[in-house]
Amino acid sequence: MSAHVEHVTCQQLVAALTDYLEGVMDAQQRADIERHIVFCRGCATYVEQMRDTIALVGRLAEPDPSTEQSKELLGLFRRWQEERSSPK
Amino acid sequence: MIAYKFLRRGRIGPFSGVRWPDPAQDRSWVAANELGAVSACRLEDLPEWPDDELWRVELAGGIHVEAGKLAAARGRLVERVHAWDAAVAAELAAACALRARDAALTMLNPDDAATAALRRCDSPLQIVEVVDSITGLGDSGTDAVHRAADAARAAIIAREQPPSASPAAAEAAFIASHVAAHAAGDVAAAPRERAWQAAWLAERLALGPT
Numbered sequence: 001m002s003a004h005v006e007h008v009t010c011q012q013l014v015a016a017l018t019d020y021l022e023g024v025m026d027a028q029q030r031a032d033i034e035r036h037i038v039f040c041r042g043c044a045t046y047v048e049q050m051r052d053t054i055a056l057v058g059r060l061a062e063p064d065p066s067t068e069q070s071k072e073l074l075g076l077f078r079r080w081q082e083e084r085s086s087p088k
Numbered sequence: 089m090i091a092y093k094f095l096r097r098g099r100i101g102p103f104s105g106v107r108w109p110d111p112a113q114d115r116s117w118v119a120a121n122e123l124g125a126v127s128a129c130r131l132e133d134l135p136e137w138p139d140d141e142l143w144r145v146e147l148a149g150g151i152h153v154e155a156g157k158l159a160a161a162r163g164r165l166v167e168r169v170h171a172w173d174a175a176v177a178a179e180l181a182a183a184c185a186l187r188a189r190d191a192a193l194t195m196l197n198p199d200d201a202a203t204a205a206l207r208r209c210d211s212p213l214q215i216v217e218v219v220d221s222i223t224g225l226g227d228s229g230t231d232a233v234h235r236a237a238d239a240a241r242a243a244i245i246a247r248e249q250p251p252s253a254s255p256a257a258a259e260a261a262f263i264a265s266h267v268a269a270h271a272a273g274d275v276a277a278a279p280r281e282r283a284w285q286a287a288w289l290a291e292r293l294a295l296g297p298t
Contacts, residue, residue, distance in 0.1 A: 027124075027159070035137075038102065039242075039255040039258035040255070048105065
């Protein structure tokens with residue numbers, strides 16, 4: 001319990017949410033955010049949705065292109081480079 | 089060390105989203121992670137963190153006070169405090185709304201009819217009705233009175249919408265501490281108000297010190 005009575009607004013929470021979720025805030029900043037979440041169910045839902053989204057996106061696999069796809073992409077890139085460097 | 093912990097319905101950590109093990113079936117510890125320590129409440133911290141369920145929690149490892157709450161390396165639930173429920177949360181909210189009204193009254197002219205009407209209120213609904221009907225208060229009094237009415241609205245929500253009782257109680261308690269500081273012109277009045285709220289909870293729930 002502290003004499004600290006200033007309060008984080010919804011707008012400030014949204015602005016600081018990335019730092020909060022990445023755990024880079026100090027303990028006091030983190031507690032200030034959490035004191036807001038305790039009684040603002042709108043922000044509580046927003047934080048939960050962001051946390052779920054991060055967790056889901058983190059599970060997405062990024063497949064490597066097949067050999068054929070790599071050759072095709074390289075070919076496209078080389079043609080694009082040649083067209084850019086050729087005199088107009 | 090035994091302390092207290094508020095959780096969302098189903099033993100869910102309100103900030104971590106972690107589901108705590110049911111102590112009747114699983115005595116394993118929940119450990120701190122890279123995002124923060126396991127946090128819990130001393131008796132005096134409780135009014136700042138109301139949520140759906142209140143539990144006694146055992147803490148271990150590097151226990152310290154951090155930003156107005158206990159922090160530890162690990163914790164596990166011991167038993168639920170069943171006395172804490174939506175009805176008690178609504179009672180707390182109503183008590184806080186009346187306290188906010190009392191603090192606001194100290195900023196008003198005691199001879200005004202509006203002051204007398206506000207003093208006679210004995211429920212959050214009456215506070216809202218009176219505040220909605222009065223005009224012509226001084227600037228500082230107006231602000232405090234409207235904040236008291238906000239606490240009363242939160243108390244009404246707490247009573248009428250049980251799933252929202254805990255956040256509404258948290259809001260009413262927060263407003264009451266703000267109005268106390270505002271009325272006293274002293275930020276130290278806010279923790280004094282929080283101490284009153286903690287004492288209310290301790291008595292209503294028969295809680296012992298941590």
